[in-house]
Amino acid sequence: MVPWKTDRKILLAVTGGISAYKAPDILRGLVKAGCRVEVVLTEDAERFVSPMVLSTLAGRRVWQQRDFLSDDHGWEIPHIALADWADAILVAPCTAETLANTAHGQGQKLVGALLLAAHAPVCLFPAMNVHMLDNPATAANIALLRERGYIVVDPESGSLACGYEGRGRLPSTEVILEELWRAISPSRHLSGKKVLVTAGPTWEFLDPVRFLSNPSTGKMGYAMARAAWYRGADVSLVLGPSALHNLYGFSVVPVVSAEDMKREVLARSDDMDVIVKAAAVGDFRPASYSGEKIKRRDRDVLSIELEQNPDIAAALGERKRTGQLLVGFAAESHNLLENAKGKIAKKNLDFIIANDITAPASGFGTDTNTVRVIDAGGACTTIEGTKEDVAEGIWDILLGGWPPSS
Numbered sequence: 133m134v135p136w137k138t139d140r141k142i143l144l145a146v147t148g149g150i151s152a153y154k155a156p157d158i159l160r161g162l163v164k165a166g167c168r169v170e171v172v173l174t175e176d177a178e179r180f181v182s183p184m185v186l187s188t189l190a191g192r193r194v195w196q197q198r199d200f201l202s203d204d205h206g207w208e209i210p211h212i213a214l215a216d217w218a219d220a221i222l223v224a225p226c227t228a229e230t231l232a233n234t235a236h237g238q239g240q241k242l243v244g245a246l247l248l249a250a251h252a253p254v255c256l257f258p259a260m261n262v263h264m265l266d267n268p269a270t271a272a273n274i275a276l277l278r279e280r281g282y283i284v285v286d287p288e289s290g291s292l293a294c295g296y297e298g299r300g301r302l303p304s305t306e307v308i309l310e311e312l313w314r315a316i317s318p319s320r321h322l323s324g325k326k327v328l329v330t331a332g333p334t335w336e337f338l339d340p341v342r343f344l345s346n347p348s349t350g351k352m353g354y355a356m357a358r359a360a361w362y363r364g365a366d367v368s369l370v371l372g373p374s375a376l377h378n379l380y381g382f383s384v385v386p387v388v389s390a391e392d393m394k395r396e397v398l399a400r401s402d403d404m405d406v407i408v409k410a411a412a413v414g415d416f417r418p419a420s421y422s423g424e425k426i427k428r429r430d431r432d433v434l435s436i437e438l439e440q441n442p443d444i445a446a447a448l449g450e451r452k453r454t455g456q457l458l459v460g461f462a463a464e465s466h467n468l469l470e471n472a473k474g475k476i477a478k479k480n481l482d483f484i485i486a487n488d489i490t491a492p493a494s495g496f497g498t499d500t501n502t503v504r505v506i507d508a509g510g511a512c513t514t515i516e517g518t519k520e521d522v523a524e525g526i527w528d529i530l531l532g533g534w535p536p537s538s
């Protein structure tokens with residue numbers, strides 16, 4: 133777990149919509165992620181979810197409307213103390229009324245006063261009937277809140293408890309956690325920047341049922357994309373065939389072959405501030421494709437002629453514009469540093485991340501990795517840990533002197 137995700141103080145405010153029944157699941161997700169959680173409920177929320185369920189899961193008392201302006205707490209003023217304590221505040225679900233109250237600074241109730249006193253990032257997760265959401269008053273409140281720096285996360289589409297189909301569902305706990313991490317990420321260095329990451333293997337078909345590939349799972353590229361998103365980037369992930377899930381927040385472009393990947397990457401590359409080529413692109417593909425399944429017949433040996441795939445990173449290096457950062461990955465089994473350094477020059481990269489695929493707990497498919505981050509001047513830093521930790525360490529180095537000041 134990356135250090136800034138551990139032991140965070142999260143305030144979960146639950147307001148009174150039907151999806152408040154999912155609050156225990158969100159609370160469990162936060163606790164499981166290692167957060168310290170305080171829960172606040174509105175009076176209406178208590179009609180949908182029992183305070184006792186939440187206090188049992190939180191392992192501590194919950195805060196209710198009756199605690200507001202009560203003299204049970206001595207000198208402590210709950211809405212101020214809680215607002216000061218929190219590293220981040222999540223309002224999930226957030227009703228239309230809470231959106232309106234927050235947009236208009238209404239502090240007559242505990243949750244409203246707490247949000248007025250808040251100085252940590254606040255993420256609001258509206259969930260309601262589609263017409264309530266589309267109502268111009270709600271839309272205007274959301275726009276105003278965003279303008280004022282609140283993070284308002286769009287609800288999902290699907291079947292709603294009120295019987296409608298449409299926008300208005302509370303996102304999953306997984307999504308709520310991702311939004312939380314993005315809100316509290318210590319670095320916003322990529323805010324407003326466009327980052328393209330390639331990840332996964334390529335499949336090079338020789339007939340309708342057989343292909344040439346490699347064991348890449350896309351985990352390292354995914355970790356690079358996720359860490360860039362936490363840092364505020366608008367992330368496009370060009371992804372070869374992979375079982376990765378939780379691609380929330382990215383604009384995902386699925387591809388199969390190296391040719392597909394080249395086409396999709398080059399179509400977007402001019403717009404990008406940073407391009408990270410973490411995909412394990414197949415260097416070769418069958419020289420010809422058989423539209424029919426190749427039969428075994430009586431032969432013992434089948435020879436397949438291979439031809440080279442285009443080098444996408446080199447093509448990007450040729451058209452790289454000033455200020456654009458181009459980063460390659462190099463999976464090596466021998467002469468790691470020498471081979472990796474050669475590729476920086478050959479492909480006009482700014483950095484290469486060299487990966488010894490023969491090292492234990494490193495390389496394809498593992499959850500951990502050891503890499504060397506090498507810049508164009510040859511300076512080299514070793515980073516090891518989970519792929520998530522390694523991605524954070526890589527970004528810290530990549531962005532150390534970027535964008536160049538001039």
Ligand code: C5P
Nearest residue numbers: 409411413441442443444445460461462
């Ligand atoms: O395969 P190689 O070690 O040369 O890969 C180094 C970098 O070049 C990687 O970032 C990889 O994604 C990229 N590459 C590519 N197109 C290829 C082969 C490699 O973009 N055909």
